[in-house]
Amino acid sequence: MELAILWHFHQPIYRRPGSPSYVLPWVNFHATKNYYQMARLADETGFPCAYNFVPCLLEQIEDYARGEALDPFQLALELPPDRLGPVEIERLRKFVPDETHAERLQRAALAAFFSPIDPPSDDRAELFARQKEIQRSLIPYWHRLGAGRKAELTVSPYYHPLLPMIFDANAAGPERPGPEFRHPGDGHVHIRKAREYFRDVFGRYPKGVWPSEGGLSREAAAALADAGFAFAVTDENILWKSLPHPHDHRALYRPHDAEGLAVFFRDRELSDLIGFEYQRWPAADAAADLVRRLEERRAEAGDDGIVVLALDGENPWGTFPRNGLDFLREMYGRLMAHPGITPVFFEDHLARRKPESGIALQPGTWLGNFSKWSGSPAKNRGWEILSRARRACGPVEEILVAEGSDWFWWFGEEQTEEFAFLFDLYIDAAYRRAGVPHA
Numbered sequence: 001m002e003l004a005i006l007w008h009f010h011q012p013i014y015r016r017p018g019s020p021s022y023v024l025p026w027v028n029f030h031a032t033k034n035y036y037q038m039a040r041l042a043d044e045t046g047f048p049c050a051y052n053f054v055p056c057l058l059e060q061i062e063d064y065a066r067g068e069a070l071d072p073f074q075l076a077l078e079l080p081p082d083r084l085g086p087v088e089i090e091r092l093r094k095f096v097p098d099e100t101h102a103e104r105l106q107r108a109a110l111a112a113f114f115s116p117i118d119p120p121s122d123d124r125a126e127l128f129a130r131q132k133e134i135q136r137s138l139i140p141y142w143h144r145l146g147a148g149r150k151a152e153l154t155v156s157p158y159y160h161p162l163l164p165m166i167f168d169a170n171a172a173g174p175e176r177p178g179p180e181f182r183h184p185g186d187g188h189v190h191i192r193k194a195r196e197y198f199r200d201v202f203g204r205y206p207k208g209v210w211p212s213e214g215g216l217s218r219e220a221a222a223a224l225a226d227a228g229f230a231f232a233v234t235d236e237n238i239l240w241k242s243l244p245h246p247h248d249h250r251a252l253y254r255p256h257d258a259e260g261l262a263v264f265f266r267d268r269e270l271s272d273l274i275g276f277e278y279q280r281w282p283a284a285d286a287a288a289d290l291v292r293r294l295e296e297r298r299a300e301a302g303d304d305g306i307v308v309l310a311l312d313g314e315n316p317w318g319t320f321p322r323n324g325l326d327f328l329r330e331m332y333g334r335l336m337a338h339p340g341i342t343p344v345f346f347e348d349h350l351a352r353r354k355p356e357s358g359i360a361l362q363p364g365t366w367l368g369n370f371s372k373w374s375g376s377p378a379k380n381r382g383w384e385i386l387s388r389a390r391r392a393c394g395p396v397e398e399i400l401v402a403e404g405s406d407w408f409w410w411f412g413e414e415q416t417e418e419f420a421f422l423f424d425l426y427i428d429a430a431y432r433r434a435g436v437p438h439a
Contacts, residue, residue, distance in 0.1 A: 006050040007313025012406035017429035025073035034314040037115035047332040050152040052210040152345040154208035157190035164217035171363035175375035177383035214366030225260035237368035253305035266310040279319040287330035378412030393434035
């Protein structure tokens with residue numbers, strides 16, 4: 001039985017429109033903490049995984065690498081401790097919430113930016129030098145890993161839009177937002193820009209795609225295939241909605257042809273165990289449990305089947321001891337040594353085994369439905385604002401940013417004012433660019 005793992009790397013645009021000023025620090029934080037750690041593990045272990053990059057994340061990493069990002073959180077890290085004021089202290093507490101003493105807080109916050117794979121020094125100057133070195137070398141490092149077949153690199157649409165709803169918001173079914181929103185041309189732009197940016201950064205077009213939020217529909221799959229993608233990865237819930245009843249569970253362990261696109265469906269239970277459960281377990285026990293469950297899957301998958309795991313490649317590790325490093329090493333080591341499980345790249349599996357016969361995809365996401373992005377009053381209000389702005393302004397760049405899925409995920413949630421603030425900034429900027437009155 002083969003096994004393919006995809007780690008999804010994503011952050012939305014945190015930069016103010018038309019400005020190098022950043023509102024939130026998470027690109028900066030995850031670059032040294034997690035994207036570098038995952039690259040080092042790929043390099044050291046040789047374990048074949050797919051790593052999915054959203055282009056708007058890559059362009060922001062490049063801002064930091066060139067020294068062009070103006071990040072107030074970084075400035076709070078760099079200030080002399082005796083010059084930290086209440087605003088800077090509150091910013092640093094995003095990384096170390098329980099510390100209030102200014103100097104200890106600043107020291108702990110800076111250390112929090114680094115993975116235990118590269119233990120931080122106690123010297124501030126060394127840490128800042130190391131931070132800049134990682135920022136500058138990170139994308140070239142991933143380029144080398146991809147070129148050397150130590151990593152399979154894939155991409156998402158440019159600003160992480162929820163493609164089925166961009167093509168037609170009615171795809172959300174019961175969670176449809178109310179205002180009419182159907183702009184398939186915008187979906188094609190996100191797809192085309194992603195492929196071109198990926199080519200510019202990594203030297204070739206991507207073969208694979210993680211559609212933002214795992215969002216797929218027949219229309220989205222056809223657009224991805226027409227653009228030149230060979231395969232996509234999404235969630236098993238879409239498969240179950242798209243197959244006749246009763247389901248043959250063996251279907252999960254095969255890619256299926258959808259509008260000319262080979263689609264792999266992730267095993268949700270196993271993916272969620274890594275994302276939400278194993279942080280509570282000792283690393284060796286968690287890795288052993290995962291292997292045991294994979295052995296059970298072999299009975300259904302067969303020797304020619306493939307089990308797919310797909311999940312965030314940065315967010316889970318903050319809840320694991322030692323940033324997930326011990327668990328990842330245990331997992332990779334046990335899987336590589338297992339005689340009945342063969343870790344593979346998606347494209348290599350497709351080169352040997354063609355997809356199953358065609359499937360008519362029902363719209364869905366990694367969550368199954370669209371309720372995290374649409375259907376509530378706060379989320380629907382966001383769609384109303386976007387719909388009016390899109391009609392008035394056309395597909396200007398700021399509208400494409402505002403079509404990203406993250407804004408809608410966070411609308412109506414607590415303590416997410418920065419996301420609403422950024423969304424409003426980009427809507428305002430779209431009206432200014434288009435030269436039309438704000439609706």
